[in-house]
Every structure is written in C-alpha cells, then in structure tokens.
Amino acid sequence: MRLVIHAVFKGEIVLKKIGIIGAGIIGTALAYHLTKHDDADVVVFEKNQIGSGTTAKSAGTLCLIDDSLPYEFFEQRVTCLNTYKKMNEDTHNESEFVQSGTLVVSPTEDEMKRAKMHVEASQKAGFNAEFIEDPEGLVKYLPDLTPEGLLGGAWTPDDGYNNPTAASLIYARWAREQGAKFITHANVNEILTKDGAVSGIKSSKGDYDFDLVVCAAGPWSNKVGALVGLDLPLVHTKAEVFILKTDEPLDYEFPILKYPHWYARSEGRAVFVCKSHMAMDYGKAIETGVWDPDELSLSGGTEEYFFDFLTERLAESVPKLLDAQLVNDWLGYRSVTTDKLPIVGESDVEGFLVATGMSGNGVILAPDTGRILTNYIMKDEGDPLLDSFNPSRFK
Numbered sequence: 155m156r157l158v159i160h161a162v163f164k165g166e167i168v169l170k171k172i173g174i175i176g177a178g179i180i181g182t183a184l185a186y187h188l189t190k191h192d193d194a195d196v197v198v199f200e201k202n203q204i205g206s207g208t209t210a211k212s213a214g215t216l217c218l219i220d221d222s223l224p225y226e227f228f229e230q231r232v233t234c235l236n237t238y239k240k241m242n243e244d245t246h247n248e249s250e251f252v253q254s255g256t257l258v259v260s261p262t263e264d265e266m267k268r269a270k271m272h273v274e275a276s277q278k279a280g281f282n283a284e285f286i287e288d289p290e291g292l293v294k295y296l297p298d299l300t301p302e303g304l305l306g307g308a309w310t311p312d313d314g315y316n317n318p319t320a321a322s323l324i325y326a327r328w329a330r331e332q333g334a335k336f337i338t339h340a341n342v343n344e345i346l347t348k349d350g351a352v353s354g355i356k357s358s359k360g361d362y363d364f365d366l367v368v369c370a371a372g373p374w375s376n377k378v379g380a381l382v383g384l385d386l387p388l389v390h391t392k393a394e395v396f397i398l399k400t401d402e403p404l405d406y407e408f409p410i411l412k413y414p415h416w417y418a419r420s421e422g423r424a425v426f427v428c429k430s431h432m433a434m435d436y437g438k439a440i441e442t443g444v445w446d447p448d449e450l451s452l453s454g455g456t457e458e459y460f461f462d463f464l465t466e467r468l469a470e471s472v473p474k475l476l477d478a479q480l481v482n483d484w485l486g487y488r489s490v491t492t493d494k495l496p497i498v499g500e501s502d503v504e505g506f507l508v509a510t511g512m513s514g515n516g517v518i519l520a521p522d523t524g525r526i527l528t529n530y531i532m533k534d535e536g537d538p539l540l541d542s543f544n545p546s547r548f549k
C-alpha cells in the first residue's frame with residue numbers, strides 16, 4: 155500500500171500532514187525523528203500529559219543483556235544505550251540516566267549461553283562486559299546476593315536506567331524546536347475517513363485534517379484501533395511494581411539485577427522489583443487480558459499473587475530484602491502481541507499506521523522505532539526491523 159499524500163504547499167515544499175495519537179516515549183520519539191524533515195507537518199495529541207501513560211510507570215532499564223528481547227535485536231540495545239546516554243549528556247542530566255550497571259545471573263546452561271553471547275557482542279560494540287564463571291564472584295557486585303544454585307553471571311557496568319518521562323519531555327521539546335505541535339489534554343475520539351482512507355481526526359480540542367495518522371497509544375491502542383474499525387492483535391499483561399525499603403540503608407549501590415523471570419533495580423534509597431514481561435503467562439487470566447487503562451491509578455492496584463511470586467524469588471536470591479518495608483507499589487499495563495514483539499507500520503486501513511505493542515521494551519525500542527517509521531513515511535524506505543515488526547505477520 156502506498157502512503158497517500160495530498161499536496162499542501164509551504165513555500166515550495168509539499169508538506170506531509172501527520173497526526174500522532176499519544177505522547178509517550180514512542181509518540182515523542184517519532185515526532186522528533188519526523189520533524190527532522192522539513193516536509194513533515196506533525197501534530198501530537200495527548201489526552202493527559204506528555205509521558206504520563208505507561209512510560210511514567212516504567213523501570214526505564216536500558217540493559218545490554220537480559221531476556222526481554224531475542225539476541226537478533228542486540229543492535230537495538232546498543233542504539234538505545236548510546237542514544238539515551240548522549241541525550242543525558244546533551245541535556246546536562248535532564249533524563250536522569252543512572253549508570254548502575256547490570257548483573258544478569260545465569261541459573262541454567264541456556265541462560266549462561268545467552269549471557270555469554272551478549273557479553274561478546276557488548277565487548278565488540280565497545281562496552282565493558284564480563285562473564286563471571288564463579289558464582290561467588292557475583293557477590294562483588296551485589297553483596298547480599300545468594301550465589302548458591304547459580305552457574306555464573308554477566309556484569310555490564312556501562313548500562314543503567316533513565317527516567318522515561320523525562321526522556322519523553324526532551325524528545326517533545328526537540329520535536330517542538332523542529333516545528334512539531336503538541337496538543338495536551340486533547341482526547342482523540344474519532345478518526346475521520348474519506349473513500350476508505352484516513353483524512354483527519356476529531357479531538358476534544360478541535361478537528362484536524364491529516365494525510366496519515368499514527369497510533370502510538372500504548373495500552374489504549376485497542377480503543378484507538380477500534381475508532382477505524384480495527385481489532386489490533388494486542389492484549390495487556392500486568393506489570394506490578396513493588397518498592398521495598400530496608401530500615402538501614404544498603405551500604406552499596408544496588409545494580410540492576412536480572413533473573414530470567416523478574417528483575418530489580420535501585421529506586422533512590424529503596425529497591426524496585428517487578429515480574430518480567432517474558433514471564434507472563436498468556437493462559438492465566440490474572441496475568442493477561444484486555445483491561446481498561448483509564449481505570450489505572452498512579453499508585454496501588456497491585457495484587458498479592460504478584461507480591462507472593464516476588465517474595466518467593468527474593469527469599470532464594472536476596473533474602474535481606476524480605477525484611478524491607480513495602481513503601482510504594484503500582485500497576486501498569488504492557489501492550490503485547492503474541493510474539494512479544496511490537497507492531498510498527500501500515501495497518502489495513504489506508505493512512506492509519508501503528509507504532510505500538512511495545513511490551514516490556516518501549517523505552518529500549520523508541521529510538522529505532524522513531525527512526526525506521528520516519529524513513530518509511532518520509533522516504534518510503536524499508537528496513538529489516540520494520541519487516542520484523544510488520545503488523546501483517548498476524549494475518
């Protein structure tokens with residue numbers, strides 16, 4: 155399907171009028187990449203505040219090694235880490251990157267193999283990375299870790315986490331400087347079509363004509379897709395976060411700790427723990443479903459089921475945290491497809507594109523998603539990543 159562009163002239167330039175629904179990390183990164191092109195006329199609609207959706211609930215981990223993405227997407231990890239590190243430097247720490255390093259433990263032979271492959275790839279990409287064969291050696295990086303039962307682990311000291319809402323605000327500012335318009339507290343409630351193709355949107359802050367509309371609405375994408383009659387292949391999984399604080403401050407920096415089914419990182423003086431998205435069971439109604447993200451509150455909403463799962467894991471791995479107090483918790487929905495990879499590209503409705511279903515990787519994938527979708531929209535250019543994320547794979 156070719157992207158239909160109506161001629162709107164600004165001086166000598168024919169403009170492409172593009173509307174983006176959602177100003178999370180995906181919508182803002184896309185707006186930034188699109189507005190590098192003089193012929194892109196971009197308006198972003200956000201029904202709340204910039205970066206206030208799933209992006210605000212994220213751990214923001216930017217790890218060189220974990221099980222969240224298959225090995226074939228290692229390059230996306232490198233792009234993401236380099237992009238956000240540079241963003242943080244260029245903005246004098248505005249995106250609050252914390253170089254905590256990541257300790258990825260290997261309880262099985264398969265995990266060890268995967269970690270070693272990533273260590274090698276990280277070294278080749280110019281990062282510091284090592285595989286520690288002796289489990290006792292892992293304690294150097296996390297003194298309260300129980301090494302029994304582990305086969306070893308990988309240590310990547312150059313990575314860490316950032317504040318994804320701050321990163322969204324920076325992308326939005328850079329996009330505005332390049333000409334994008336952001337309309338916040340503007341709910342898109344209708345998508346207009348003419349002869350079967352998208353022609354504009356109706357929002358609570360007015361109606362707009364567009365050549366193309368991109369859905370970057372995170373877990374709201376099911377609702378946004380329905381506005382054009384699409385049943386997008388997306389469900390939600392629950393991301394339940396528990397913030398634990400020990401009575402006495404830990405006398406070391408808690409790194410990002412990645413187990414195959416859960417992870418932890420520092421959260422100020424406390425520790426953030428969450429069940430990983432790869433561990434979510436699509437057959438269990440408590441873990442996977444389609445829920446209304448408008449019902450989510452800023453904090454609370456977590457369930458005993460997830461807390462019990464995590465405390466059992468902590469008992470085996472970092473028992474000291476069992477004595478900590480639960481000082482905060484929240485629930486977010488990850489928008490996921492069955493293969494846990496996103497959908498990015500054209501939909502079955504002409505002029506309606508999607509950049510959603512980011513699962514547990516939206517922060518990692520935002521820089522490359524913005525780049526590849528922009529190249530497709532503005533230059534009709536393909537990309538192997540775009541092929542992997544093509545929505546048509548679910549037909």
Ligand SMILES: Cc1cc2nc3c(=O)[nH]c(=O)nc-3n(C[C@H](O)[C@H](O)[C@H](O)COP(=O)(O)OP(=O)(O)OC[C@H]3O[C@@H](n4cnc5c(N)ncnc54)[C@H](O)[C@@H]3O)c2cc1C
Nearest residue numbers: 176178180201207208209212213215342372486516517518
């Ligand atoms: C607990 C947790 C931990 C995570 N940890 C990581 C991590 O470590 N690393 C990582 O890469 N990813 C992580 N993720 C995943 C990541 O946060 C998401 O993939 C990412 O934030 C999705 O961004 P988005 O822009 O697609 O969606 P969102 O941030 O949800 O943005 C969508 C926006 O669309 C707006 N919107 C919706 N409907 C409309 C409408 N009709 N009109 C106007 N606006 C609308 C919403 O208000 C919202 O702001 C985590 C997620 C959770 C919940």
